[in-house]
Amino acid sequence: MTTLYVLDVPENTAVVKIADEDPEVTVGRRGWYFEISSAGSIVVDRRATGCRHAVWYSCVAGVGRDGRITQHDKNALRVDPV
Amino acid sequence: MTEQDHRVRGVDHVAFPTFDPAATVRFYRDVLGFPVVHSICAAGWGPENHPDFIHFFFDIGNDDRIAFFYYFGATPQVGGPVGEKGDVYARFGADVPEYFVRSRHLAIHVDSEDDLLEYRRRLDASSWPVEMQIQHETIESIYTHDPNGYMFEITRAMRPVTPQEDDDAALTIDALLDVVAGPEPTFGKLLARKAELIVERVPV
Incomplete structure (x- = not known):
């Protein structure tokens, strides 16, 4: 299970929304955090989020040990199962 | 961890050396309009090799202050060889990366976009125009370097911190x-x- 945590602040909501468009991905809550999980990979397209530099590169609050960020660049954020 | 009383009340002052008090006063008092609020004129300061100096303060709002030391007879070489990057206090060779050189800086807070743009107008009309204006999505800042090479930022929050x-x-x-x-x-x-x-x- 791949799990990505994103803090619930206004500028992060687009990241969560785009991640949630993948039917394999489930978005839940843990307190102030969105808990985004998937049996496989989680992929977020940066352009679809509309995020610019500062928010995009600081939107990740945590990654569960079963997953690892394999891409976080101007195109996409990708978390793959370990 | 036990929560302790949080009793402090902001920045009393932050202090830097200057070798150009005339330009420093022009920048902070005349261009930005920060009032001179305090100064100390001291003949030495104990140790034999301590130069006579003026320690002068500008109000940066909230009763906080930025202060400078001007040492009579001292030249920038007192802090070591003049480098290719940095400011009059910290000098660096050409090989030191910019992110590191720029990491230490002072950011002064304003409450609104109007206030930010007013300081932008004052700086742009001076010898120290704004070098960058950047919206970091949750904050917006203007940057320049003061006459001593110190990186100077004025910033506003684009939304309250949650x-x-x-x-x-x-x-x-x-x-x-x-x-x-x-x-x-x-x-x-x-x-x-x-x-x-x-x-x-x-x-x-």
């Missing part, structure tokens, strides 16, 4: 302390440790 950001910061720091206590800290290890702390401490 309580969850304070809670998140506390988790980040605890995760960071755990990761730097171990071998070869990385950003990936920090995010993994932080995810564990979220699961441990944040109620579902």
